[in-house]
Each structure stands twice: as C-alpha cells, then as structure tokens.
Amino acid sequence: MRLLRIKFTISRIMAVIAVFAIALAVLPGGLVIFGSIILLTLVGLIVVGSAVTGTPWTQVSAWVFAAYPVGLLTSIYVTWLTAWLSLGHPPRPSQDDPASINTPVLLMYAFAFWLFVLWLPALLLCVGFVIAEAVRVTRHRLGMVGILAGMAILIWSALFLVINVDPGRVIDWFGD
Numbered sequence: 001m002r003l004l005r006i007k008f009t010i011s012r013i014m015a016v017i018a019v020f021a022i023a024l025a026v027l028p029g030g031l032v033i034f035g036s037i038i039l040l041t042l043v044g045l046i047v048v049g050s051a052v053t054g055t056p057w058t059q060v061s062a063w064v065f066a067a068y069p070v071g072l073l074t075s076i077y078v079t080w081l082t083a084w085l086s087l088g089h090p091p092r093p094s095q096d097d098p099a100s101i102n103t104p105v106l107l108m109y110a111f112a113f114w115l116f117v118l119w120l121p122a123l124l125l126c127v128g129f130v131i132a133e134a135v136r137v138t139r140h141r142l143g144m145v146g147i148l149a150g151m152a153i154l155i156w157s158a159l160f161l162v163i164n165v166d167p168g169r170v171i172d173w174f175g176d
Helices: 010-025 029-053 057-066 068-087 103-117 119-136 139-165 167-175
Strands: none
Touching: 029 057, 057 068, 057 119, 057 139, 068 103, 068 119, 068 139, 068 167, 103 119, 103 167, 119 139, 139 167
C-alpha cells in the first residue's frame, strides 16, 4: 500500500491564502470568523478528497464550489420542510419565524443562514478555482474545463433563478 503524499509548496500555500483573503474581504467584520471556519472546513474536505482520489486539488475545489448552490438550496428547503413537520402546516412568511419554532428548526435555520451569508465568497472561490484549473491543464484537456465552467454557470444561474422565482415563497419565509 502506497502512502498518500501531498506536496505543500510555498506557492500553493500563498495561492490558498490569497484566495481566502479575497473571499473573506467581502464579508462584514462580525461574519469573518464563522465564515473562515466554514471555508477552512471546505478546504480541509477538498484536500482530503484530492489526496484520496488523486485528483488535483484545484479541480476538486472547482467542482465543490460549483455545487455550492445545490447545498444552499437544499439546506433552505430542508429547513422549511422541518418547520412544516413541526408546525403541522407549511410555514408562512411573517407569521412563522424559523428561529422561534423549535430547536431542530433553529439548528437547520442557523446552518442554512450561514450558507446563505457565504454565497458571495463561495461564488468568488468558484470563479477563482475554475480559472486556476484552466491555467493548470494543457490544451488537450481544455474541454473538461469548459464543461466545468459551463456547469458552474448553469448551477449558479439556477440558484439565482430559484431565489427570484421563489416557488412556494420558501425564500421569502426564510429571509423574513
């Protein structure tokens, strides 16, 4: 069995620090600490995923942050479903406050809230990692970067569409 080897060079560490600095610069002061904890957790998962699969970390990072909207919408709708099950009826905007229904809804709400707050840093990280992956690959594999960029654009566009259309007024209830 071969041990996994991860190379940490100064340039890679500096690149990660620069990406985090840009992502955290867009957050208000009080949110930086919690936001950095979530982003560092994601990066830890990316490093482990990259080491286990042997896939370059820039590619794993690009896919993780391209899929971020799926996790965000899932957490919001799971919070809404948990509130529905707790209340016995669909939660209504301006009447059923997610923070005061019960503890399971509050925990789901807190998790979804922080994912919602971090959408802009996640979008910036997604763009940065797609660009890093485009710089890393050779011309022969540039089609894969095109697929990755296309999927990122499609998924992030779908997030903004769902938020604007807001079927069932779930986002309206969540942000109330």
